Amino acid sequence: MFRSLTEPTGRLVTVSLDGRSVELPEGDNLAVALLRAGHGPFRTTPAKAAPRQPYCMMGVCFECLAEIDGVPNRQTCQERVVPGQSIRRQDGARSTGSAAAPAPAARGTP
């Protein structure tokens, strides 16, 4: 279990994690804050649906991806906790985003 050795330096703010409210320290590294909140896996892979968690924490491995505020495939290790933020787990390939995501049933073959 990941834990912090010190009191959070930022004030606790509410974010939405897969639809439920969670309190995280404002300005904290998002991937670290999510790990401490016990979140996991962060996503499953597009190729083989394998579960993944952050690996490098420095922006090179792209394992810590999540949907943040409707935008999929964001690197959580490069983001900070912002009040009101919405984080969602991703399963497989990303959708085209909240801007336009037609239901699969609407897609036919011409």
Add this chain to the structure above:
Amino acid sequence: MTAGTAPQVAADGETVDLAIVGAGPAGMAAAIRAAELGLAVVVFDDQPAPGGQIYRNVAHPPPLPRHVLGPDYHAGAALVARFLASGAEYRPSSVVWHVAEGSLSHTGPDGGGTLAARRILIATGAMERPFPVPGWTLPGVMTAGAAQIMLKASATVVDDAVFAGSGPLLYLVVAQYLRAGIRIRALLDTTPRGARRRALARLGSAWSGRTTLAKGLGLLAEIRRAGVTVHRHVADLAAVGTDRLDAVTWRSGSVRHRLDCATLFLHQGIVPNVNTAMAVGCSHRWDEGQLCWRPTLDAAGRSSVPGVMVAGDGGGIAGAVAAALSGEIAAIAAASDLGRIDGATRDRLLGPLESRRRRDMAVRPFLETLYRPADADRIPSRDETLVCRCEEVDRGTLADIVRRGCPGPNQIKAFSRCGMGPCQGRLCGHTVTELFADLTGRSPDEVGHYRIRMPIKPVTLGDIAGP
């Protein structure tokens, strides 16, 4: 965002003297010196705060006792403060995705654009060497560097972790955990048998690097004193689990071991983060001592591409002190090349920096020999081991393609999708080159590397299209 009170010098359409990619020790030191010499400087960095990985968060570290992260870390605070006061324009959280002779394209919180620059300095630092063992993609397996980043970012730790691998950073993180009073399950040291003896044979040249040596030995003593279980000559490491890590297994001699654990931190040294320099087209050579690609540079850091320079660990692993020195040296060379200082001034400034760098780097051959990762830990032999984490391509698939007659890494990539994912080959490139070399009996230099393409990091089509 502008550091200090310098005016905005880098609006699109204008030309800056020096654009620096990366705000670690090399980038910061270069920016400070270049600004002192009167150059208009812009620094792009993908992190939200300056310092690079080594001095990450050092201006606002978590309230831990200073001895936990240690004096070498806190020494970075002064550099960061000087950088922020240097007058160089600083653009945090910015991704530089295209670099060419004379200009670069970037995107960040305030949008993006293309900037013309008379000189470009790539200071993108290092990343941890891939450690492709079975199960290394399981949740619960991270790098030792990641453990240290979490500690620096918000004093975040995990109890009862296993640390495995080799190299100074691994021992440093273990020591930092111990100083913070965190329980460690075990340290599995993969340093091959005989490495110490071979390294000692090269100690002669390292006399002036004795402080570095003393520090390394001190760390090991510190770990031993703390009573951590240390297994030496660990081989055949594997992470075991289905949906997440359950245990780590290894062999020592002929005995197979298993240890249950929920977290495994891997590390076997660091390699230059070469994607930017490769994407620009800088020529690279395989460094047999460091077992990595490094750009071909002259003493001041000029690459094979006119106007493009490289400083810091991105040009070859030398550590934070040498990185900062190489940044300063590159800045002085850039000022001289741009005609801002005369040759005599240049030589007067460079002399002491170059001798300090020489002294600092004398210990490198010793360290490279001592912590040279075992062949078996770099070149996977089990077919099921994943080489490419993004596309989930295993060793067996690659070996099969090579056996059927394949000219090199780019054909491997095309045929297997290895290296085609979002990490853009960063976590498999070195492995593919070495695996191919091993299977065909050729040298890594003959085998070559993936052709690295733009964008240097994934950016959106909207970023590329512009407003």
Add this chain to the structure above:
Amino acid sequence: MSHAAFAIVGGGLVGAGIGYGLAKAGHDVLLLDEGDVAFRAARGNFGNVWVQGKGLNSPAYADLSRGAALGWRAFADELEDLSGVPLHFSQNGAFYVCLGADELERRADALMAAEAASRIPSGIERVDRAGVAAVIPEIGEAVAGATFCPLDGMVDPLRLLRALLSGYQRLGGRVQAGGRIARIDGEGRGFVLRDASGIVATADRVVLAAGLGNAGLAPQLGLTAPVRPVRGQVFITEKLRPFMPCGIHFIRQTADGGVICGESSEEAGFDEATTRPVLRNSAAKITAVLPLLRHVRVVRAWGALRVMSPDGLPVYQRSTSHPGAYLASVHSGVTLLPFHAGPFAAALAGDWLAPDLAVPFSPERFHV
């Protein structure tokens, strides 16, 4: 040094396709491939099986493309079975979208008018914006309409090349990779092929399928390959859930989920670089046609060199001065693959190009 009945210079889609056909017919074939870094159209291309608009002024080329497209399903099934590599071939038709009403008008009229000249119908249709939106609801407001051809399709070009080489090897074909063939001489009743370091192979017959490399090799054998590089710059995005049931001429979703896209054509010589002005324009057009792609990340961009003849049509030729030497210089290596592996390989085996090939696709057409 190796000897073969047929030596094929070039291990791309054209060379491997011809080799596959010859090996399948039981011939002894050696495929000579260049090193890892070469101008490889086969590794840079889009993967379109494409018919519409081809051969507007050449019914023979229109029919060649259409015949090949009609043979693609059977060819794909055969190759998948043999190689075990999934090709992700689909033939759901494709749109060529036009941003302006005028462009749509002109294009549709030209394609409809040319339709009657071909023996094989293509089923070309003109579709208005609503018609495109009915299939791809995310289509941008900027799109005026499209032409749609049901014969158009797509295939994974990289898996295709891998499958071809693998199938070819299973059929007994040999591959020799590493050297760039620099010189070919007719000696006695055969040919001697050399790279920079010396003799690489000897063969009874030789086929030049070296893409842009044909230009330098052809004259050595009394052949003509008036081909030049025409650069295209292409993006591939991160993986997306399937959202495109069929392709747009310069945007298609791969089976892996990534969207391959880009529209550019430049005379840039032998330079595979990507350039920002072209990438910017291309990205702007892509996002105008499919605005949702604005927020999708590009993982890789690359430049690839098309093998272009003066009129864009293939060049097929049999040498008269060096009997047994042949040449295939082709831009559409994907679309025409079933032809190269089928009728063209059969023609080589019979050592004769029938007039329907020899006449319309001879390089002599450039001398009139």
